[in-house]
Amino acid sequence: xxxxxxxxxxxxxxxxQIPSDQLWIRIEQTLxxxxxxxxxxxxWFPLSMLTLIGGFYLGHxxxxxxxxxxxxxxxxxxETDDKNSVKLKNSDSMQEFWDEEDxxxxxxDSIVILNNENVLMYEVCEKVTVLKNKIKDNKEHNxxxxxxxxxxxxxxxxxxxxxxxEPTSQVQNxxxxxxxxxLNNSFxxxxxxxxxxxxxxxxxxxxxxxxxxxxxxxSINEPELEKAKFYITPFIxxxxxxxxxxxxxxxxxxxxxxxxxxxxxxxxxxxxMINNRVGVRANFSMSHTVHKSSLxxxxxxxxxxxxxxxxxxxxxxxxESFKNQFEESGQLNAKQKxxxxxxxxxxxxxxxxxxxxxxxxxxxxxxTTLNQQNVELQLNGFESFSARNSLLKxxxxxxxxxxxxxxxxxxxxxxEASTGxxxxxxxxxxxxxxxxxxxxxxxxxxYKL
Amino acid sequence: xxxxxxxxxxxxxxxxxxxxLYEAYYATLYxxxxxxxxxxxxxxxxxxxxxxxxxxxxxSYKYHGSFEGWMKRIATFKSIDFFKTKNKFKITDEDIxxxxxxxxxxxxxxxxxxxxxxxxxxxxxKIIETMxxxxxxxxxLYEIDGLKHAEIAxxxxxxxxxxxxxxxxxxxxxxxxxxxxxxxxxL
Numbered sequence: 001x002x003x004x005x006x007x008x009x010x011x012x013x014x015x016x017q018i019p020s021d022q023l024w025i026r027i028e029q030t031l032x033x034x035x036x037x038x039x040x041x042x043x044w045f046p047l048s049m050l051t052l053i054g055g056f057y058l059g060h061x062x063x064x065x066x067x068x069x070x071x072x073x074x075x076x077x078x079e080t081d082d083k084n085s086v087k088l089k090n091s092d093s094m095q096e097f098w099d100e101e102d103x104x105x106x107x108x109d110s111i112v113i114l115n116n117e118n119v120l121m122y123e124v125c126e127k128v129t130v131l132k133n134k135i136k137d138n139k140e141h142n143x144x145x146x147x148x149x150x151x152x153x154x155x156x157x158x159x160x161x162x163x164x165x166e167p168t169s170q171v172q173n174x175x176x177x178x179x180x181x182x183l184n185n186s187f188x189x190x191x192x193x194x195x196x197x198x199x200x201x202x203x204x205x206x207x208x209x210x211x212x213x214x215x216x217x218x219s220i221n222e223p224e225l226e227k228a229k230f231y232i233t234p235f236i237x238x239x240x241x242x243x244x245x246x247x248x249x250x251x252x253x254x255x256x257x258x259x260x261x262x263x264x265x266x267x268x269x270x271x272x273m274i275n276n277r278v279g280v281r282a283n284f285s286m287s288h289t290v291h292k293s294s295l296x297x298x299x300x301x302x303x304x305x306x307x308x309x310x311x312x313x314x315x316x317x318x319x320e321s322f323k324n325q326f327e328e329s330g331q332l333n334a335k336q337k338x339x340x341x342x343x344x345x346x347x348x349x350x351x352x353x354x355x356x357x358x359x360x361x362x363x364x365x366x367x368t369t370l371n372q373q374n375v376e377l378q379l380n381g382f383e384s385f386s387a388r389n390s391l392l393k394x395x396x397x398x399x400x401x402x403x404x405x406x407x408x409x410x411x412x413x414x415x416e417a418s419t420g421x422x423x424x425x426x427x428x429x430x431x432x433x434x435x436x437x438x439x440x441x442x443x444x445x446x447y448k449l
Numbered sequence: 450x451x452x453x454x455x456x457x458x459x460x461x462x463x464x465x466x467x468x469x470l471y472e473a474y475y476a477t478l479y480x481x482x483x484x485x486x487x488x489x490x491x492x493x494x495x496x497x498x499x500x501x502x503x504x505x506x507x508x509s510y511k512y513h514g515s516f517e518g519w520m521k522r523i524a525t526f527k528s529i530d531f532f533k534t535k536n537k538f539k540i541t542d543e544d545i546x547x548x549x550x551x552x553x554x555x556x557x558x559x560x561x562x563x564x565x566x567x568x569x570x571x572x573x574x575k576i577i578e579t580m581x582x583x584x585x586x587x588x589x590l591y592e593i594d595g596l597k598h599a600e601i602a603x604x605x606x607x608x609x610x611x612x613x614x615x616x617x618x619x620x621x622x623x624x625x626x627x628x629x630x631x632x633x634x635x636l
Contacts, residue, residue, distance in 0.1 A: 005592050007565045008573065013595060014482070015570040017476035023493050024471055027500050028464070 021272045229279075231271040233416050235444025240288040241338075242437055261290040265440060271348055279348040282364055286371075287438060291336040322379075329379040339371040340438075343398060343421070358406040358414075365399035370423060398424045406446065416444045452516060467504055478524045484589045485528040487578040495531045496543050496626065499524045524596055529604065532586065564627045569598070576626045580619060587612050588619030 002010075240262055267285025274280070326332055346364025353359075377385040402420030409415060422438040450469060458466025483492045502599050510519055566631055568576075577585060586605065590596045591612075596604070598612040605612070 002562065004562070004565055005595070007562065008592055009595075011568070011573055012480050012572050013477075015476075015480065017479045019472045019475035020493060024468065025476075026497050027504075030497070031462075031464075031467070031504060064616065160593060318526050386601055 038040040110285070117195050141338070187302075200311070221428045229273040231273070231446050232268065232447040232449060233271065233287075233444040233446040234266075234268045234414065235340065235418070235442040236266045237418075237440050237442030238265070239265050239287050239289060239438050239440035241291050242439070261292065263287060263289040265442070267342070267442075269444070271446075273348075276353070277350045281344075281346045281348045281364070283342065283344045285342045285344075287338075287340045287342065287440070289338050289340060289438065291338065291436070292334065295313070305431045325379050325382050329381055333380070335378070337374050337376070341369040341371050342399075343367050344422075346402070348404075357409040358404075358408065360376070360404040362404065362420075365397065367395055368398050368422075369395045396424055398422050413449045414446045414448075416442075416446045418442045418444070456507065456510070456516065459504060462504075470503075472502060474517065474520055478520060481521050481524040481529075482528045482623070483574065483593070484577060484593055485525075485532045485586070487574070491531065495527050496524075499527050502527065503594050521594070525590075526604075532582075560627055568627065576623060579626070580622050584615050584619035584622055587615035587624070591616050592619075 142333050265285055265287040267283060268283055269283040269285075271279050271281045344364050344366030346362040348360060348362045351359045351361060374386055375382055400420050400422040402418050404416060404418045406417075407415045419441045420439075422440070424436050424438075450466075455466045455469050455473075459470055475496070481491075481498060482495045482499065482548065486492045486495060499520075503520055504565060510516060577589065580588060587601055590601045591598070598609045598616075601607075601612045602609045607615075
């Protein structure tokens, strides 16, 4: 016996329902809609990974100020609009900045740091003057060290100038020079020019502060001067290939139009900074370039492709057929892909350095090696075919010039963007006069060793 | 064409096979959807989504169990979602008054067969359509789709007891309507 459920199901199942054509059309339209490509994923994912990696480095290394590096004393010195000045944050910093007791006991002349039109530096100078007087009084009282001969002393509004005699010994000379470097490193572009006697920078490791004192011999060892800086910069970039070309063909000439496509490149550079302004740089890089050219048949005279361009084709290549196709097509387009290895050395010069930005130039030269190249030839209306040019020169000299922009992220890392041009000296094709150049744009991350 | 061949064709997005599948199962899936939606245009809207879902996720059918059952399940869930959205009701346990006098009789023969047999498809659908929403959903899931109370409770997010109570009241509603219908026919 059937249950109620069976009866209800039977009634429903036995009812005929004709498929709707309209509904099917709607379904078809929905199925035919192109699916959205996950472009967003391929954009946000790399960006998010770069952000994560960059954030990790900044978070981990961002506060990594070691005592061994001589940098701006961040605790009590800040930059001002005037590139040649710094500002002490508050009056209390004066006490930190200058240890009065040590100075008095040291029985040495104090140091005057000169800077024009800097009121705060005037305060430093003023403090120094007070200290100098105390030292002087102390000296007179104890009748100790002979006074240094002062050649001149002048005072004007906003500054106190102390001039000392020129250093008389090599040791003094070196100390003065090192002292200047120390001050420059400490304050950046603060001090323009000054004359100092002896400068000692003492690092209070307990308090992680720096004090600039006169040379106190007693128990304070002069710290080692900062070592020369090495930077290593891996980079990636894009390039554009062009050339100046004149082709010789059995004594005749035919012009070729040259175009290019954007290629890619990557490499690593090592930079050695002699000082804050001058350095040398060595680059190892690889460029993938695409060079396009076209040959019009109207200019073709006894065109013997394998002989003239030294292209090696497959054994199945039918040259006669190719010639006929060339005549029919009227235009031969060639796309030459090359992989170039570069080694360059350059002189590196810092033009301008302010806040976290640095602008530099370099000029140099090197050697380029042609590693691999394939030629793709296309006749309009016909299938393309490829060949290899086996008789190209392998190595040739080049010179280059570059412009760099560095943004200092942390003490050890900075982002480097650069652009430059590399001009190859001499042809690299035996049968054509071919002088190419390479323009490039690179982005890298520089690490200070 | 065999069903496996049609399924294989649909896997490869063969439009001809998709059309065959559509024509073969349109009626079946229409009825599944209509008993919840009770409106032709809305039913076709849901059916459109059902077939799109079937064609897009046909690769997840692993040839285990009935293919028709798999499609019906998709249609049921799509219909329930639509029903909930359109009617904006929610079956809660508070809606059901616990009446101790009622026996939760789940006997399958709650209505006289003769009355039920005399009912046409359209009349049956009209009665179900007039059923209160909370009874209609449980009634259809149990009586027509053959789901158990535990399954219904999980789908609707209610207690199993609530499902049983709703079914009981749905049956009583149908019975009363059927009685009225019979009286009208006797006139």
